[in-house]
Amino acid sequence: MHASLPEPLAGLGALATNLRWTWHPPTRDLFASIDDVLFRRLKDPLRMLTTVAPERLEELAADADFLDRTRAATEDLQRYLTEPRWYQRRAAGEEYGRLPEAVAYFSMEYGVTEALPNYSGGLGVLAADHLKAASDLGVSMIGVGPLYRAGYFRQSLSLDGWQVEHYPVIDPSGLPLELLTEPDGEPVLVGVAMPGGRDLRAQIWMARVGRIPLLLLDTDVDGNDEDLRRVTDRLYGGDADHRIRQEILAGIGGVRAVRRYCALTGHPRPEVFHTNEGHAGFLGLERMREILAADGLEFDEALSAVRAGTVFTTHTPVSAGIDRFPADLVHRYFGDGRLLPGVDVRRVLGLGAEDNPGMFNMAHMGLRLAQRANGVSKLHGRVSRRIFARLWPGFDDDEVPISSVTNGVHGPTWVAREMTALLGGNDEEWGHDGAPSARDRVTDQQLWDLRRDLRSKLVAEVRRRVREAWLQRGASALELGWTTSVFDPDVLTVGFARRVPTYKRLTLMLRDPDRLRALLLDDDRPIQVVVAGKSHPADEGGKQLIQQIVRFVDDPAVRHRIVFLPDYDMAMARYLYRGCDVWLNNPTRPLEACGTSGMKSALNGGLNLSIRDGWWDECYDGSNGWAIPTADGVTDPLLRDDLEAAALYELLGQQVAPLFYDRGPDGVPEGWMSMVWHTLETLGPRVQASRMVREYVESYYLPAATMVEAAIRDGYAGARDLARYRTRLHPHWRKVRVFDTELLVDSPDSLVVGKEVQVRARIDLAGLEPSDVEVQAVVGRVGDVDELEDPVTVPMTPTEIGEFRGSVVLPRAGALGYTVRVLPRHGLLASPAELGKVVLP
Numbered sequence: 104m105h106a107s108l109p110e111p112l113a114g115l116g117a118l119a120t121n122l123r124w125t126w127h128p129p130t131r132d133l134f135a136s137i138d139d140v141l142f143r144r145l146k147d148p149l150r151m152l153t154t155v156a157p158e159r160l161e162e163l164a165a166d167a168d169f170l171d172r173t174r175a176a177t178e179d180l181q182r183y184l185t186e187p188r189w190y191q192r193r194a195a196g197e198e199y200g201r202l203p204e205a206v207a208y209f210s211m212e213y214g215v216t217e218a219l220p221n222y223s224g225g226l227g228v229l230a231a232d233h234l235k236a237a238s239d240l241g242v243s244m245i246g247v248g249p250l251y252r253a254g255y256f257r258q259s260l261s262l263d264g265w266q267v268e269h270y271p272v273i274d275p276s277g278l279p280l281e282l283l284t285e286p287d288g289e290p291v292l293v294g295v296a297m298p299g300g301r302d303l304r305a306q307i308w309m310a311r312v313g314r315i316p317l318l319l320l321d322t323d324v325d326g327n328d329e330d331l332r333r334v335t336d337r338l339y340g341g342d343a344d345h346r347i348r349q350e351i352l353a354g355i356g357g358v359r360a361v362r363r364y365c366a367l368t369g370h371p372r373p374e375v376f377h378t379n380e381g382h383a384g385f386l387g388l389e390r391m392r393e394i395l396a397a398d399g400l401e402f403d404e405a406l407s408a409v410r411a412g413t414v415f416t417t418h419t420p421v422s423a424g425i426d427r428f429p430a431d432l433v434h435r436y437f438g439d440g441r442l443l444p445g446v447d448v449r450r451v452l453g454l455g456a457e458d459n460p461g462m463f464n465m466a467h468m469g470l471r472l473a474q475r476a477n478g479v480s481k482l483h484g485r486v487s488r489r490i491f492a493r494l495w496p497g498f499d500d501d502e503v504p505i506s507s508v509t510n511g512v513h514g515p516t517w518v519a520r521e522m523t524a525l526l527g528g529n530d531e532e533w534g535h536d537g538a539p540s541a542r543d544r545v546t547d548q549q550l551w552d553l554r555r556d557l558r559s560k561l562v563a564e565v566r567r568r569v570r571e572a573w574l575q576r577g578a579s580a581l582e583l584g585w586t587t588s589v590f591d592p593d594v595l596t597v598g599f600a601r602r603v604p605t606y607k608r609l610t611l612m613l614r615d616p617d618r619l620r621a622l623l624l625d626d627d628r629p630i631q632v633v634v635a636g637k638s639h640p641a642d643e644g645g646k647q648l649i650q651q652i653v654r655f656v657d658d659p660a661v662r663h664r665i666v667f668l669p670d671y672d673m674a675m676a677r678y679l680y681r682g683c684d685v686w687l688n689n690p691t692r693p694l695e696a697c698g699t700s701g702m703k704s705a706l707n708g709g710l711n712l713s714i715r716d717g718w719w720d721e722c723y724d725g726s727n728g729w730a731i732p733t734a735d736g737v738t739d740p741l742l743r744d745d746l747e748a749a750a751l752y753e754l755l756g757q758q759v760a761p762l763f764y765d766r767g768p769d770g771v772p773e774g775w776m777s778m779v780w781h782t783l784e785t786l787g788p789r790v791q792a793s794r795m796v797r798e799y800v801e802s803y804y805l806p807a808a809t810m811v812e813a814a815i816r817d818g819y820a821g822a823r824d825l826a827r828y829r830t831r832l833h834p835h836w837r838k839v840r841v842f843d844t845e846l847l848v849d850s851p852d853s854l855v856v857g858k859e860v861q862v863r864a865r866i867d868l869a870g871l872e873p874s875d876v877e878v879q880a881v882v883g884r885v886g887d888v889d890e891l892e893d894p895v896t897v898p899m900t901p902t903e904i905g906e907f908r909g910s911v912v913l914p915r916a917g918a919l920g921y922t923v924r925v926l927p928r929h930g931l932l933a934s935p936a937e938l939g940k941v942v943l944p
């Protein structure tokens with residue numbers, strides 16, 4: 104415990120150190136009631152307890168009402184932490200399959216709360232939302248990642264609008280973290296070997312994210328050489344050498360931390376490992392080492408077992424964005440055999456192999472170490488299947504075994520409590536199933552008033568931040584009178600806030616400055632725009648974009664209608680998601696893997712105005728917001744920007760603003776409100792992280808756990824058998840032949856839809872057994888290219904020696920084509936494409 108509390112207040116310690124307070128307003132209220140002003144400044148229960156005057160705590164220790172409330176909150180937390188929830192009910196249910204005892208979730212960053220600034224953007228916030236939703240659902244999970252000494256950088260602006268970074272150094276002992284200790288009280292240390300006979304050690308800080316322990320590795324410990332102490336200095340900083348050390352620590356050290364944690368606490372051992380983006384992929388190699396050391400298996404046998412229990416999520420829609428290392432560098436760390444004894448470095452290099460033999464590709468390794476892989480929206484799934492298709496040669500893109508789980512956001516974290524209060528439902532219901540339909544209980548007027556209230560709060564926050572930013576840029580208070588009238592609580596408010604990589608096109612709205620000015624300053628239907636975002640410190644181009652925006656908004660003619668707020672983080676984000684009427688997103692399609700900020704806006708009744716990219720591509724339905732038409736196929740990027748910007752102005756001026764300002768006699772915009780209701784009701788449930796986590800549980804964790812069990816039972820019999828099967832397949836496979844394929848029909852004109860026809864083929868299995876293979880007939884429409892469109896696949900069975908038959912119900916009319924193919928078959932393969940082997944006629 105960080106603070107010494109009077110005994111009757113001991114419960115406050117547990118409440119302050121469990122980060123559930125970040126999504127549980129009643130807990131925050133309790134702390135605010137200690138000292139409202141102080142809490143509004145600190146926003147962190149733990150710092151509250153260490154800062155508040157001891158006399159105040161003594162006073163509260165004698166305050167019966169406060170003690171009652173503390174007891175109630177403590178009991179509520181205890182119940183939340185221990186009661187059976189969805190996962191426990193699901194595990195006890197009748198449905199097929201076995202849920203894992205535990206899942207280990209690895210990510211390089213976590214954005215749980217601004218009080219723990221261990222993230223740089225959407226990926227980290229998503230990872231934290233994953234843990235929070237898993238906690239609400241009762242999923243047995245352990246989170247793992249590094250703890251950075253310099254957290255998320257703080258952004259300010261120079262007078263001429265250039266981004267300036269500050270790295271506040273964090274002191275873990277002042278954060279809601281507990282140092283993991285051995286029974287003798289010494290800190291737990293995990294080590295990973297470094298080249299040259301050195302060792303890198305890390306201590307482990309644990310954050311409690313509701314029910315989920317989040318283990319954060321910290322190399323700033325005595326005993327590490329000076330350069331090694333700095334391995335976890337900051338997120339995504341430094342050169343390739345620095346990054347590979349961080350990733351070795353996160354992956355290999357991370358597994359070691361999980362093992363030690365489970366041994367010390369009795370937490371169930373994870374059976375499934377979820378790699379959130381390629382950076383943490385070395386975790387699979389450490390699990391290889393464990394199996395090779397303990398169980399006397401061959402590399403390929405161990406690989407089968409590890410793959411069965413690994414899930415890999417890719418977040419990158421462009422090859423250039425993939426994490427890669429020079430192969431030499433990987434050799435330097437893994438080559439002397441100290442880091443992973445018993446794991447052959449040549450095999451390691453093979454797992455990360457790509458077209459360029461000099462490079463090691465973390466995404467390729469992630470895919471080769473994981474039996475199940477996914478992108479983060481339907482569109483991103485398709486893009487990923489295309490990007491990685493070369494790993495499964497012989498298969499069309501749509502058969503590449505990478506599927507998708509669309510991201511979601513943690514409702515209780517992001518939804519304004521006023522909104523939850525109005526729409527009803529307790530936090531947990533809201534978190535699981537979105538807004539319970541409140542339309543018959545709550546009037547348009549009530550919801551509109553609430554939206555105005557949230558907009559007003561944003562306006563106040565904007566004014567405060569604009570003033571602060573100008574003071575920081577060197578203005579004097581005397582010049583800043585105008586900041587009190589920046590923005591208007593009754594003007595249509597558009598938000599745009601996110602990181603500033605080029606593809607997100609921060610400055611698209613500036614494409615035609617006059618048109619933007621006209622929209623901002625329209626007499627009858629003005630709009631106001633709030634912009635925020637940080638550029639990666641090394642990205643000069645991003646900083647130039649920020650500067651362009653800042654120069655535009657500095658103009659006294661528009662500065663009351665458009666602002667750039669420096670230092671975007673989770674705290675600012677909450678105001679924006681809640682208060683903006685329209686959430687704008689205009690990436691270059693399809694470079695946004697998912698995007699989640701628009702989901703947070705939607706949960707608060709904001710309407711999305713977005714390019715159909717990421718999640719919006721699948722969720723836009725024509726009446727829940729607007730889709731900015733994309734100039735797909737236009738290859739000149741400037742022309743494309745012009746076209747898409749023009750479409751954006753057109754939508755804002757002709758559709759969005761008119762609908763917002765079209766008021767009934769009561770002042771309520773009826774058409775607007777019906778879109779808001781529709782958004783809350785239909786998008787509400789879909790964009791929840793609880794929906795996402797349930798999908799991972801049902802479609803990834805559960806089958807993975809089932810497969811792990813089959814692989815490791817009876818001394819890894821299944822894993823050994825699969826490895827043997829692969830070895831056996833290898834010499835035969837190239838000789839397997841398909842010939843004499845035939846479609847058996849009475850007459851060509853009997854080819855009518857719905858008619859059943861036979862496909863026959865002779866197959867030379869070259870010594871393999873019929874049970875070793877899956878033979879399929881594929882029937883589809885003959886397209887322009889040499890491919891079958893909308894193919895239907897049916898299994899074929901052996902009839903007599905060498906012949907296979909299958910019957911197909913003709914799916915459609917038109918020119919039909921068919922083919923027959925042979926694929927590997929084994930009970931421990933998750934998909935027939937898994938081994939990337941196929942034989943066609």
Ligand SMILES: *Cc1c(COP(=O)(O)O)cnc(C)c1O
Pocket residue numbers: 223224225226228600601602671672673676697698699700701703
């Ligand atoms: C949700 C969130 C993001 C992600 O936004 P995108 O829409 O994915 O760009 C980034 N930063 C913060 C602070 C967030 O809360």
